[in-house]
Amino acid sequence: MIPTRRTLLAALTAVGALASLTACGGGSGSSGAGHASSGTYTFWDPYPQFDASSPWGKLVSDCGTKAGVKVKRTAYDTTDLGNKALLAAQQGNAPDVMLVDNPVVSTLVEAGILTKTSDLGLDTKSIQKNIIGAGTIDGSAYGVPIGANTLALYYNKKVLSAAGVDPASIKDWASLTVALKKVKAAGKKGITFSAINTEEGSFQFLPWFWGAGGDLTKLNSAQGVAALSLWKQWVDAGYAPKDVLQNTQTTSWQEFATGTYAFGENGTWQLGNADKAGFDYGIINVPAQNGGSAPVPTGGEFVTVPVQKDTARYDVSKKIVECLTSDASLLPTDTTLMYVAPTAAVQATQVKQNPKLKPWVDAVAAARGRTSGGLGTKYPTISQPMWTAVQSALSGGKSPQAALDTAQASAGKN
Structure with a gap:
């Protein structure tokens, strides 16, 4: 399928609405001369923090060598990467292999610029279903995940102990709220999270929204209102700081790292920082409203693998993908990125090497792709009204119900 200018322009708008949630040059196209089994292959990724001498940079280079080619790697910011991919496809010089944030996959598929893993002969049977689900559209996968990260609640053991709170007692929203009340009464701070008006705010709100049984196609349902009311209750009672409205996941972590907060909602990627925080911490899954772990x-x-005019290039691209996503490569890569591996075998090895990953493996097992369930490119048009509603309610501009009514009306127009 050759993407039209109209589909590419629409896709560019959608990609622009999605911000990076993970650690995040101009590129060169793949239209080189010579045999497809040799020469230079282009690879784009969203990791500008890793240079050629890093373990990741060396892995990419080594995978090219093993495939018999040289890999020219270019690193972009995540959002910039999606936009450049669409423009490159329009110009007919898309990279041979590309690593993209999972919500962007459906946008690129709709634009017609990604190949199916089944057409390439890539085996994805060992990949955890909910992880590959984020890149599956209409029953077909369009890429292979290198790993996943997600959210849970970090807690400060000293703060909870001083407040007389046993973390094992936190089973649902009611018991968590009781714990926050005790912490405040003991003179400490309750919980910090990110409610900023970007995709990060939606990302952090989703566990509570889904934990109440919310449906993204019905933002103003009773379940959605319950989730937003919970956050508002915490802010109004002083259990959460008012600056959650401006907090990114980074600044929220910095608050938790001061050692004065009982809880911090944050991600797998903070494990390294947690070990440097200077206090004992633990991790529990985000509780659902009525008990159990929230999705x-x-x-x-x-x-x-983007669509290429020269289909003979796919054989080498497949080898590069297989190398990057082999168990041998996934273990060091996911350790570097603080990701949970997408396969049970590598997850088991990760937990054996680092038992602190066990709650994260459990959390990922209960996770959902933001674009799953048929949402695809509709997700950005739902997420933005949702984070706007969170801002409106927490700032006192509207009630949770009114804020989500407005959000649903906005999402419904798209």
Whole structure:
């Protein structure tokens, strides 16, 4: 399928609405001369923080060598990567292999610029279903995940102990709220999270929204209102700071790292920082409203193969993808990125090497893709009204019901 200018322009708008949730040059196209089994292959990824001498940079280079080619790697910011991919496809010089944030996959598929893993002969049977689900559209996968990250609640053991709170007692929203009340009474701070008016705010709100049984196609349902009312209750009672409205996941973490908060909602990627925080911490899954673990959104990237005019290039691209996503490569890569591996075998090895990953493996097992369930490119048109509603309610501009009524009306127009 050759993407039309109209579909590419529409896709560019959608990609622009999606911000990066994970750690995040100009590129060169793949239209080189010579045999497809040799020469230079282009690879784009969203990791500008890793240079050629990093373990990731070396892995990409080594995978090219093993495939018999040289890989020219270019790293972009996540949002910039999606936009450049669409423009490159329009110009007919898309990269051979590309690593993209999982919500962007459906947008690129709609634009007609990604190949199916089944057409390439890539085996994805061992990939955890809910992880690959973030890159599956109409029953077909369009990439191979290198790993996943998600959200849980970090807690400060000293703060909870001083407040007489046993973290094992936190089973649902009611018991969590009781714990926050005790913490405040003991002179400490309750919980910090990110409610900023970007995709990060939606990402952090989703566990509570889904944990109440919310449906993204019905933002103003009783379940959605319950989730937003919970957050508003916490802010109004002083259990959560008012600056959650401006907090990114990074600044929210910095608040938790001061050692004065009982809880911090944050991601797998903060494990390294948690070990440096200087206090004992633990991790529990985000509780659902009535008990159990709430579904949490999956973050992470997919290795994809853009559509090429020269289809002979796919054989080498397949080898590069297989190398990057092999068990031998996934273990060091996911350790570096603080990701949970997408396969049970590698997850088991990760937990054996680092038992602190066990709650994260459990959290990822209960996670959902933001674009799953047929939402695809509709997700950005739902997420933005949702984070706007969160801002409106927490700031006192509207009641949770009114804010989500407005959000649903806005989402319904798209």
